[in-house]
Amino acid sequence: MAIFSKKQLQNWLGFAEIQAQIKADCAREQERQARLIQQKCVEELISALTSEQTGDIWSDSWPELLKQVSKHITQTHQSIKKFESKQSISPEPVAKNLVGLPASSTEQNNELILENQQLKDRLVLSHQIFKSVQDVLAEFNPKLQEVIADTESGAVGVLTMISDVDQSADKLVQYLDMSFGEGQNMNANIEADSEAITSLGGFLGEMVKKLHDDLNSFEGVAQSIEALKDQVAVVDNISRQTTLLSFNATIEAARAGIHGKGFAIVAAEVRKLASMSSEASHKIGDSISQNHKYIQNYLLSFRASSEHDAEKVTELSEKASKLAENYEAQRTFYKILLEVVQSSNKELSRKIQNVYGQVQFQDIVRQRVERIQNAISAKQMILADVAQRLTDVGQQMEPNELNALKEELDRYLEEDSRHNAFIGNSALDVAQGQSEGMKIDLF
Amino acid sequence: MANILLVDDDPQFQLMTKTMLIKAGHTVTQASSGAEALDVFKGNRTNFDLIISDVMMPDMDGVDLLGRLKAMGINLPVLAISGGVKNLSAGFNLSSMTMLGALDTLAKPFSKTELLTKVEALIK
Numbered sequence: 001m002a003i004f005s006k007k008q009l010q011n012w013l014g015f016a017e018i019q020a021q022i023k024a025d026c027a028r029e030q031e032r033q034a035r036l037i038q039q040k041c042v043e044e045l046i047s048a049l050t051s052e053q054t055g056d057i058w059s060d061s062w063p064e065l066l067k068q069v070s071k072h073i074t075q076t077h078q079s080i081k082k083f084e085s086k087q088s089i090s091p092e093p094v095a096k097n098l099v100g101l102p103a104s105s106t107e108q109n110n111e112l113i114l115e116n117q118q119l120k121d122r123l124v125l126s127h128q129i130f131k132s133v134q135d136v137l138a139e140f141n142p143k144l145q146e147v148i149a150d151t152e153s154g155a156v157g158v159l160t161m162i163s164d165v166d167q168s169a170d171k172l173v174q175y176l177d178m179s180f181g182e183g184q185n186m187n188a189n190i191e192a193d194s195e196a197i198t199s200l201g202g203f204l205g206e207m208v209k210k211l212h213d214d215l216n217s218f219e220g221v222a223q224s225i226e227a228l229k230d231q232v233a234v235v236d237n238i239s240r241q242t243t244l245l246s247f248n249a250t251i252e253a254a255r256a257g258i259h260g261k262g263f264a265i266v267a268a269e270v271r272k273l274a275s276m277s278s279e280a281s282h283k284i285g286d287s288i289s290q291n292h293k294y295i296q297n298y299l300l301s302f303r304a305s306s307e308h309d310a311e312k313v314t315e316l317s318e319k320a321s322k323l324a325e326n327y328e329a330q331r332t333f334y335k336i337l338l339e340v341v342q343s344s345n346k347e348l349s350r351k352i353q354n355v356y357g358q359v360q361f362q363d364i365v366r367q368r369v370e371r372i373q374n375a376i377s378a379k380q381m382i383l384a385d386v387a388q389r390l391t392d393v394g395q396q397m398e399p400n401e402l403n404a405l406k407e408e409l410d411r412y413l414e415e416d417s418r419h420n421a422f423i424g425n426s427a428l429d430v431a432q433g434q435s436e437g438m439k440i441d442l443f
Numbered sequence: 444m445a446n447i448l449l450v451d452d453d454p455q456f457q458l459m460t461k462t463m464l465i466k467a468g469h470t471v472t473q474a475s476s477g478a479e480a481l482d483v484f485k486g487n488r489t490n491f492d493l494i495i496s497d498v499m500m501p502d503m504d505g506v507d508l509l510g511r512l513k514a515m516g517i518n519l520p521v522l523a524i525s526g527g528v529k530n531l532s533a534g535f536n537l538s539s540m541t542m543l544g545a546l547d548t549l550a551k552p553f554s555k556t557e558l559l560t561k562v563e564a565l566i567k
Binding site: 175326339 | 499504531532539542543
């Protein structure tokens with residue numbers, strides 16, 4: 001039996017070739033595993049990005065997942081680098097050992113090195129893209145936190161303002177209730193005093209009637225006195241006839257002795273006149289007495305009536321004065337009430353405007369969320385394209401994808417900065433901001 | 444100690460209130476109507492810490508005074524006082540003043556302690 005040295009035996013068995021083959025197999029396996037990990041990471045990422053559930057997209061686990069993806073890619077990258085470093089040393093000795101072996105083995109090895117280099121480039125670019133996505137999400141997260149905080153503070157603001165409006169309105173209602181009571185009391189007083197006006201009307205009616213009656217009475221007295229004129233005329237006639245008779249009697253007396261008969265006729269006439277005179281005197285006396293009595297009675301009645309009327313007038317005057325005071329009070333009451341209601345309405349209007357402004361601010365928050373949503377959609381499209389390229393080995397990776405992501409992020413940040421300018425500002429400020437070129441839509 | 448503008452048309456009541464305030468160490472400027480009080484402000488006397496104002500006064504009442512001061516941008520604390528005149532209750536007058544921005548109210552007649560307690564609280 002021939003004795004071979006270990007080296008002879010190894011060369012004879014082609015051990016070096018086998019060893020190189022094993023190394024190459026190991027490297028392929030490492031690469032395969034690395035690709036599997038990479039593919040798994042990409043699939044997870046795509047699955048999460050294309051999910052329609054917002055909660056999935058904005059899950060808190062996102063940053064962690066991206067870290068893991070980045071870590072896997074880095075590990076894969078390191079494994080390949082490690083493999084390549086071994087390959088960069090090993091090909092030449094292996095090639096020496098492969099002398100005499102089929103040329104295809106060396107070509108395969110070179111292809112593998114090239115493919116590994118391409119894979120490395122793709123992985124480096126993928127790593128950069130995922131890093132960029134991580135940066136984007138890192139930007140979105142605080143922005144969304146800001147939006148949530150703004151929404152919360154906005155909602156609290158609206159509630160506080162509405163509560164303030166409610167308190168003011170409640171205060172006004174209480175005031176109006178109290179004023180209503182005050183007004184009712186005042187009306188009751190005015191109604192009570194307004195009876196004085198009715199009484200005054202009745203009293204004046206009575207006074208007119210009484211004056212009419214008094215006029216009639218005085219006319220009666222005047223007629224009675226007028227009637228006395230006839231009696232006075234009778235007395236006057238008697239006086240004239242008595243004078244005449246007296247003159248005749250004087251004449252007849254001169255002739256008494258001769259014509260005594262004629263004197264007797266004169267004397268009879270004088271007696272007759274005396275009788276008439278006496279009767280007229282009685283009538284005049286009676287009439288004067290009657291009128292005097294009537295006037296006395298009237299004066300007594302008038303005095304009593306006047307005292308009563310004076311009391312009545314005093315009472316009515318007091319009531320009328322009180323009524324005037326009540327009307328003055330009511331005028332002041334309504335003036336004050338009007339001023340308070342007007343002032344309160346202005347205050348309420350101002351507060352409601354503030355609520356309206358705050359509600360408009362909530363709409364601005366909605367626009368911010370909408371911009372984030374639009375930015376996500378744009379990024380999703382870019383990432384879907386990247387994912388397609390990553391899963392398809394034949395596709396070339398485009399460094400422009402990375403630039404597109406960066407541009408998209410920059411565009412979003414620029415638009416969002418316009419919104420940030422309005423945080424804490426009123427609707428009026430926002431409206432004024434429009435003139436400065438701010439792209440905020442107000443309703 | 445505070446610089447106080449006292450607005451009241453009743454001379455006796457004004458004297459009594461002024462005495463209470465001065466004895467407590469405050470400086471008091473008097474006005475007998477809302478119109479007079481406005482004249483004080485038009486004369487650039489704005490260094491007041493407090494206004495004590497009656498409600499019902501001739502020329503210009505307390506309600507008008509508060510509205511004018513607001514329009515002039517003067518936002519000093521106001522203590523409204525009222526005894527209820529012209530058939531209007533003190534409650535209505537004082538509530539109206541509160542609605543228009545008076546920080547506190549005091550119905551007439553009031554004691555020295557009541558007045559000074561309210562004043563101290565308002566000038567803090």
